[in-house]
Amino acid sequence: MARRTSLPVTFVVPTIAILLVLSMVPTLYAIVIALQNRELSSPDYSWVWLSNFGDLFLDRRFLNAVWVSVKWEVVTVGATMIVAIGLGVLMFEVASPRLRNVYCLLFIIPVLLPRVSAAFVWKFAYHPLYGIATYPYRLITGGLIFDPLSKPSTALFAVASVDVWQWGLFFAVIVLKLLETLPPQPIEAARLDHASRWQIHAFVTLPMLKAPLISLMFIKMIESLRSFDLIYVMTRGGPGVATETLDMYAFSQGFIESGKVSYASAMAVLMMIATVITFTMLWKRVQA
Amino acid sequence: MRPGRLIGKAILALAGFLAVFPLLWTALNALKNNVDIITRVPRVVFTPTLANISYIVGRDSVLTGLYNSVIACGAAVLIGIVLGLPAAYAVARYPNRWAGDIQFFVLSLRFLPPVAVAIPLMVIWLQIGLYDTLPALIVTYSLLTISVIMWLAIPAFQGVPKEIEEAAFVDGYGAYSVFWRIALPVAARSLAGAVAFSFVLVWNEFLIALMLSSSNAKTLPIVASELSQQGMNVPWGILNASVVLLSLPPLLFLGVLSGFLNSVFRQKKT
Numbered sequence: 001m002a003r004r005t006s007l008p009v010t011f012v013v014p015t016i017a018i019l020l021v022l023s024m025v026p027t028l029y030a031i032v033i034a035l036q037n038r039e040l041s042s043p044d045y046s047w048v049w050l051s052n053f054g055d056l057f058l059d060r061r062f063l064n065a066v067w068v069s070v071k072w073e074v075v076t077v078g079a080t081m082i083v084a085i086g087l088g089v090l091m092f093e094v095a096s097p098r099l100r101n102v103y104c105l106l107f108i109i110p111v112l113l114p115r116v117s118a119a120f121v122w123k124f125a126y127h128p129l130y131g132i133a134t135y136p137y138r139l140i141t142g143g144l145i146f147d148p149l150s151k152p153s154t155a156l157f158a159v160a161s162v163d164v165w166q167w168g169l170f171f172a173v174i175v176l177k178l179l180e181t182l183p184p185q186p187i188e189a190a191r192l193d194h195a196s197r198w199q200i201h202a203f204v205t206l207p208m209l210k211a212p213l214i215s216l217m218f219i220k221m222i223e224s225l226r227s228f229d230l231i232y233v234m235t236r237g238g239p240g241v242a243t244e245t246l247d248m249y250a251f252s253q254g255f256i257e258s259g260k261v262s263y264a265s266a267m268a269v270l271m272m273i274a275t276v277i278t279f280t281m282l283w284k285r286v287q288a
Numbered sequence: 289m290r291p292g293r294l295i296g297k298a299i300l301a302l303a304g305f306l307a308v309f310p311l312l313w314t315a316l317n318a319l320k321n322n323v324d325i326i327t328r329v330p331r332v333v334f335t336p337t338l339a340n341i342s343y344i345v346g347r348d349s350v351l352t353g354l355y356n357s358v359i360a361c362g363a364a365v366l367i368g369i370v371l372g373l374p375a376a377y378a379v380a381r382y383p384n385r386w387a388g389d390i391q392f393f394v395l396s397l398r399f400l401p402p403v404a405v406a407i408p409l410m411v412i413w414l415q416i417g418l419y420d421t422l423p424a425l426i427v428t429y430s431l432l433t434i435s436v437i438m439w440l441a442i443p444a445f446q447g448v449p450k451e452i453e454e455a456a457f458v459d460g461y462g463a464y465s466v467f468w469r470i471a472l473p474v475a476a477r478s479l480a481g482a483v484a485f486s487f488v489l490v491w492n493e494f495l496i497a498l499m500l501s502s503s504n505a506k507t508l509p510i511v512a513s514e515l516s517q518q519g520m521n522v523p524w525g526i527l528n529a530s531v532v533l534l535s536l537p538p539l540l541f542l543g544v545l546s547g548f549l550n551s552v553f554r555q556k557k558t
Binding site: 087108 | 297299303307313314326328329330374379382392403404405409410428431463464491492494495499512513516524527528538539542545550553
């Protein structure tokens with residue numbers, strides 16, 4: 001289709017130009033702000049160069065936020081993949097085609113919900129006295145109180161469970177569709193060799209799907225960075241700083257507590273550098 | 289094997305139940321009076337009330353939020369369609385040595401942490417005097433919609449059989465009319481999925497809207513989250529009703545999106 005036409009230029013150039021402007025202006029400006037000492041309360045500012053970054057590394061709350069973010073990434077990505085593969089394989093094995101369609105539809109619903117809605121739904125459900133999710137515990141223990149969102153040891157997992165509820169079920173649908181695209185011959189061959197169903201999946205089908213599963217994990221890693229809505233609604237980073245991820249801390253530094261926009265921006269710039277480098281390297285490796 | 293299958297089915301049924309029950313329960317709570325919600329034993333039988341829903345629908349802040357959300361998301365999706373679809377078509381059908389880089393650039397926009405974009409944009413919009421206005425929100429969301437629509441539309445256009453387009457060229461169609469009259473209609477179903485996905489994404493967006501609005505341009509998610517901060521006296525039923533209202537529009541696209549998923553994987557198979 002190598003025809004001489006102006007179409008590629010007229011179609012691509014304006015769009016890419018606009019995307020470049022829309023993305024580069026804020027990105028570069030974020031760096032500029034990070035090198036200054038702007039505050040929301042006053043219009044004056046001066047250049048402080050790297051001192052914001054220096055302060056960050058002495059800020060124990062920042063280091064805590066880094067740690068919480070890493071924990072969040074590992075827990076949500078890991079649990080999502082386990083749930084997705086487990087349920088995907090189960091659907092493939094025991095559900096009839098009609099039932100598969102029903103489950104696929106049901107499993108897509110949570111991920112479509114606004115994160116704010118999902119957060120509220122589960123915040124009610126986790127309520128220690130009136131929540132529907134804590135009801136079985138109250139029933140079994142005869143009225144003992146369990147408040148997952150306000151215990152530092154469980155809060156992160158309680159919020160993460162909402163993320164897994166949304167993404168794990170959705171990815172289970174994708175894992176099922178991936179399994180359905182596989183050619184049946186290798187599975188038949190393994191069956192003739194008396195491999196059990198779980199062996200077939202562990203040693204034949206899942207290895208065949210290694211590349212798409214890694215891409216799926218990559219997508220989840222990117223999406224897990226967007227934890228803010230859930231945490232903002234469910235715990236506000238609490239109890240204490242137990243669920244304070246980097247974006248939550250940057251937001252509270254920049255807006256809620258002190259209005260230190262530059263300090264917050266320095267944090268955001270570090271996040272940006274870390275994620276862009278990590279994901280560019282990962283992506284190149286996935287593609288290779 | 290038999291008991292194993294039974295357990296498997298039970299686990300699946302439980303997962304299916306967990307997928308929808310919390311949402312159904314929220315919808316049920318939206319129809320309850322506060323006395324029926326604040327009970328230690330969940331109440332299934334109660335006298336339903338429409339008070340919560342009529343309160344929500346009658347509130348100015350909610351209506352403004354709804355209006356803002358519809359305008360901001362609608363406009364951003366429209367811009368995404370106008371700019372994203374042609375670019376996706378060009379990348380899919382006229383690949384040159386930059387095609388790979390363009391695709392990676394579009395994807396890499398998703399790597400940007402929303403905070404990192406929202407903070408400088410807030411300062412910029414404040415300086416221009418557009419802070420807390422819908423145009424500022426629309427421009428910011430366009431970055432999202434253009435890149436997502438483009439990313440999803442490239443494979444959709446690649447899925448259009450080349451022969452159809454070749455035949456049109458032979459019939460004397462120009463490159464532009466092939467795009468308009470052949471590629472767009474043929475790929476329409478997958479493209480609708482891509483567009484619906486981008487709508488759901490911006491409709492659900494929270495952090496950027498929170499940072500770029502203070503009173504006039506608040507979108508529905510922001511208004512809903514504010515309802516929860518009315519002190520100790522939490523109006524549970526009202527909150528549940530607002531969650532339901534906020535969740536309805538994305539759920540309307542359930543059919544389109546699951547069809548989109550199916551078509552993506554059917555392509556892979558062939």
